Amino acid sequence: MFYAGLDIGSTITKVVIKNERKICTTVIKPTGAEHRRLANEIMEEALSKLNLSTANISYIVATGYGRINVPFADKQVTEITCHMRGINWLFPNVKTIIDIGGQDSKGIKVDNGKLVNFVMNDKCAAGTGRFLEVISDVLGVKLEDIGEISLQSTQPTNISSICTVFAEQETLLQLSKGTSVEDILAGIHKANASRIYSMVKKIKVEKDVAITGGGAKNIGLCRALEERIGFPVIVPPEPLITGALGAALIASEETKKIGEKELTEKQLNRRWEAVTFFDEKPTK
Amino acid sequence: MSFIVGLDIGSALSKAVIMQDGTLLSSGISPSEGNFLSAINSVLQEALGKTKLAMSDIDLIGACGLGASFIPHSFHKISEILCQSRGTSYLLPTVRTLIEIGNQSSRIIKITRQGKVADSLVSDKCAAGSGRILQIVAKVLKVDLKDMGQLSLKSTQPVKFTTGCAVFLETEAISRVAEGASKENIIAGLHQALTARIAAMAHRMGLEEDCVITGGGAENSGLVKIMEEKLGKTLLVPDNPLITGAIGAALIVTEKKVNLKKEENHAIETGCHC
Numbered sequence: 001m002f003y004a005g006l007d008i009g010s011t012i013t014k015v016v017i018k019n020e021r022k023i024c025t026t027v028i029k030p031t032g033a034e035h036r037r038l039a040n041e042i043m044e045e046a047l048s049k050l051n052l053s054t055a056n057i058s059y060i061v062a063t064g065y066g067r068i069n070v071p072f073a074d075k076q077v078t079e080i081t082c083h084m085r086g087i088n089w090l091f092p093n094v095k096t097i098i099d100i101g102g103q104d105s106k107g108i109k110v111d112n113g114k115l116v117n118f119v120m121n122d123k124c125a126a127g128t129g130r131f132l133e134v135i136s137d138v139l140g141v142k143l144e145d146i147g148e149i150s151l152q153s154t155q156p157t158n159i160s161s162i163c164t165v166f167a168e169q170e171t172l173l174q175l176s177k178g179t180s181v182e183d184i185l186a187g188i189h190k191a192n193a194s195r196i197y198s199m200v201k202k203i204k205v206e207k208d209v210a211i212t213g214g215g216a217k218n219i220g221l222c223r224a225l226e227e228r229i230g231f232p233v234i235v236p237p238e239p240l241i242t243g244a245l246g247a248a249l250i251a252s253e254e255t256k257k258i259g260e261k262e263l264t265e266k267q268l269n270r271r272w273e274a275v276t277f278f279d280e281k282p283t284k
Numbered sequence: 285m286s287f288i289v290g291l292d293i294g295s296a297l298s299k300a301v302i303m304q305d306g307t308l309l310s311s312g313i314s315p316s317e318g319n320f321l322s323a324i325n326s327v328l329q330e331a332l333g334k335t336k337l338a339m340s341d342i343d344l345i346g347a348c349g350l351g352a353s354f355i356p357h358s359f360h361k362i363s364e365i366l367c368q369s370r371g372t373s374y375l376l377p378t379v380r381t382l383i384e385i386g387n388q389s390s391r392i393i394k395i396t397r398q399g400k401v402a403d404s405l406v407s408d409k410c411a412a413g414s415g416r417i418l419q420i421v422a423k424v425l426k427v428d429l430k431d432m433g434q435l436s437l438k439s440t441q442p443v444k445f446t447t448g449c450a451v452f453l454e455t456e457a458i459s460r461v462a463e464g465a466s467k468e469n470i471i472a473g474l475h476q477a478l479t480a481r482i483a484a485m486a487h488r489m490g491l492e493e494d495c496v497i498t499g500g501g502a503e504n505s506g507l508v509k510i511m512e513e514k515l516g517k518t519l520l521v522p523d524n525p526l527i528t529g530a531i532g533a534a535l536i537v538t539e540k541k542v543n544l545k546k547e548e549n550h551a552i553e554t555g556c557h558c
Contacts, residue, residue, distance in 0.1 A: 103452070124410075125451035134451065164451045165411035165420070166388065169295070176318065 001058045001255065004046070005247025006039060006073065007082065008066030011102030011129070012214065013038055015046045016244040017057070020252070025049045026241050031066065039070045040272065054272060058263060059251040063243050071271040077250055079243055080108055080118055086246030087210050088113050091234055095206040098225065098233075100196060100215025102129045107200035117203040125164040127195035129214050132221070134164050135188050138171055139181055146185050150220035153186035167191060185220065193224035210234040212242045286343040286541075289328070290534025291359070292367065292527070293320055293351035296387035296415070296500065300327035301530040302335055302342075306538070308374075310334035311527045320351030346537025348529055350388070360537045364529060365393055365404050371532030372496055373399030375522040380492040383482060383511070383519070384528075385501025387415045390482055392489045405485050411450035413481045415500045418507075420450055421474050424457045425467045429500075436471040436506030443473030453477070475510045483514050491517050498525040 002024070007014040008031060015027045027046045031038060039062075047053060054072070062073035063082040070076070079099075087094050088110065097108040104122035108115065121127045125134070136143045157179055161167040167188065174184050196215075197205075209229060215221050216239030226233050236242055255263060287309075292299040293316065300312045312330030316323045332338060345359035348367040352359070372382050373395060382393040389408035396402050407413040411420070422429045443460050447453050453474070460470050478501075495517045501507055502525035512519050522528060 123447070123449060125449050130451055162409045163411050164449075165416055166409075172318065 001252075002050075002052060002056050003248045003251035003255070004043070004057050004060045005082070005244040005249070005251055006043065006060070006062045006064070006067075006070055007079070007241070007243035007247060008039060008062065008064040008070065009101060009243075010065045010104075012240060013042055013064075013066070014241050014244040015042050016241050016248045017046050017050060017052075018245070018248045018252070023241075023245065023248075026238065026244070028238075028240055039066070040072070043072070054270065055267060058267070059255045060270075061247040061251040061254070063247045074251070074266050074270075075254060077247060080106070080115060082243045082246030082250065083212060084108060084110050084113065084115060084246065085249045086242035086244075087212065087236070089245065089249055090236055090242070091208060091210055094208045094210045094234065096200070096203070096209045098196065098200055098209065098211050100129055100211065100213040100221070102133075102214055104128055105196050105199065105213075105215070107203045107205075109203045109206070119199055119202050121195075121199050124195070126162060126167065126192070127199055131164045131167070131192050131195070132188065132215075132218065134168055135171055135185075138168050139175070139184070141181065141185075144217075147189070147218035147220035147222075149182055150185035150189050151182075151223065153180070153182040155183050156186035156190055157183045159184075159187040159191040161191070162195070186224075189218075189220040189224040190227075192221060193228050197225065197228040205229055207231060208234055210236065212236060212239045214240060216240075286538070287337060287341050288534045288538050289331070289342050289345045290367075290371075290530040290532065290537070291324065291327070291345060291347035291349070291352065291355060292364075292529030292533060293324060293347065293349035293354065294387055294529075295350050296419075297526060298323035298327050298349075298351065299527050299530040300324075300331040301527055301534055302331050302337065303531070303534040303538070306535065308531065311524065311530070313526055316351055320354035321356065324351070324355055344537050344541055346533035346535075346540075348533050360540060362533050362536050365391065365401055365406070366536060367529045367532030368498065369393055369395045369401045369532060370399050370535045371528035371530065372498055372522065374531050374535060375524075375528060376494065376496050376520055378494040379496040379520070381486075381489070381495045383486070383495065383497045385415050385478075385482070385497065385499040385507070387419070387500060390414050390485065390501075392482075392485050394489060394492065403489065405489050407481070407485060412448055412453060413478070413485075417450045417453065417474065417478060418501070418504065420454050421457050421471065424454060424461065425470060427467060427471075430503065432471050432475075433503070433505035433507060435468050436475050436504075437509065439466075439468040439472030441469050442476050443469050445473055445477045448477070448481070471506065472510070475504075475507045476514075478507065479510045479514045482511060486515055491515060493517060494520055496520045496522065498522060498528045500526065 062070035099106040109117035312327035314326040394402040
């Protein structure tokens with residue numbers, strides 16, 4: 001049996017298809033402006049990688065910001081629940097999850113697979129991936145490279161601003177003074193880590209700590225967070241898929257709860273056409 | 285017969301005034317544009333040029349602002365809050381509450397009858413609570429900052445922004461443009477968002493009349509109008525709301541010099557150097 005989990009984030013959309021034992025395939029794509037139709041496309045891509053059709057998928061769970069816009073999902077589950085399940089499957093000893101997304105960041109406290117506490121910032125860009133995007137733009141460096149570059153710094157610049165806009169200004173000022181890009185980036189990662197940490201410590205950071213989301217792919221940010229936290233953190237090999245993975249795991253659990261007849265009915269009644277579901281012309 | 289220079293070197297604009305015996309002789313304003321030294325020299329030249337004085341005629345310099353350390357002459361550094369209060373008092377002596385909307389900060393200052401600071405509240409950590417957010421949206425809409433006020437007054441339905449962060453607001457503004465919202469409505473919505481922030485600060489301080497608004501924000505007629513409506517108070521705008529800090533710097537440094545002189549004379553007369 002195959003199970004699918006979709007995580008429609010504000011910046012990136014992820015799909016995981018797994019069977020009873022392992023993850024079979026993953027697809028990761030930028031969400032862009034039209035996420036309703038992307039869900040179909042990305043699902044089809046994942047299926048074609050495995051030479052499967054939609055009929056082969058027993059159960060589909062959707063999560064993330066855009067989860068209500070997945071007409072073919074059998075169930076919608078919150079991001080926190082999915083992240084928790086995904087991390088728990090990968091690293092059962094994790095007690096604190098720090099999820100760093102493009103437009104928000106979250107702190108999730110778990111105990112024995114149950115949610116204990118939760119904190120989120122989606123109000124201030126400085127504690128999110130957006131902060132790093134803005135600065136990498138200004139420096140003319142690719143976002144995927146800034147982490148590595150920052151590790152080459154020998155003397156991190158002190159970035160005093162708490163605000164993304166003012167930090168951008170400070171960056172320009174430092175550049176005009178001749179400060180190296182590595183040093184500036186090191187300082188910027190420290191500032192970002194600082195904002196994220198001051199949010200997460202409200203739920204008390206306890207071992208083991210895992211970092212997920214796009215921010216986890218940035219080695220400079222992970223190191224900066226480790227410094228603030230005071231002990232090493234766990235970074236999943238593919239940090240973006242923990243939500244979709246959790247969704248797929250929940251999909252597998254759901255099939256055990258319902259009978260075969262109901263399962264078959266669900267599969268037959270799945271609505272694959274995003275456009276007809278909304279009964280309107282596509283927006284793009 | 286001393287000629288005093290007052291400087292206010294801000295992140296967006298550098299301002300200079302020349303005063304003599306408590307009278308304003310001239311002023312100069314220039315964009316700082318990341319090069320403070322150049323802006324300082326420019327405004328000094330402008331102010332001096334209007335009075336036919338030279339730098340050598342200047343007895344004292346008082347200065348405030350982010351870029352003050354770049355001043356290439358000896359000067360006395362004074363806090364911005366003190367300068368703004370004194371300067372505004374000079375132009376509008378009835379001021380009791382000053383709302384200053386600068387490029388990187390917003391301040392609400394309570395001022396006594398003597399022009400001294402009774403209390404103050406400053407927001408300088410977040411771009412969305414200052415003039416900076418106006419600049420950001422002006423860039424998105426491709427309008428001149430100085431036209432924002434007039435444009436907003438033509439708004440029929442101000443856009444409601446859902447975020448309090450300048451970075452996310454910029455994204456929202458771009459989305460609204462893509463959806464076809466008019467510039468006028470977007471700017472009006474922005475003014476409302478900024479006003480709500482200031483109003484929250486004002487609520488904590490309490491507004492005592494006369495209320496005066498200064499800084500770059502005061503030149504934005506649309507912003508001032510929305511603020512008056514939201515705060516329920518008339519907001520007086522000085523003739524030149526940008527130079528209040530520089531005026532205050534000049535006045536305060538003059539007083540300092542007078543006090544220093546008094547101490548000197550006292551020491552000479554009594555032979556006491558305490």
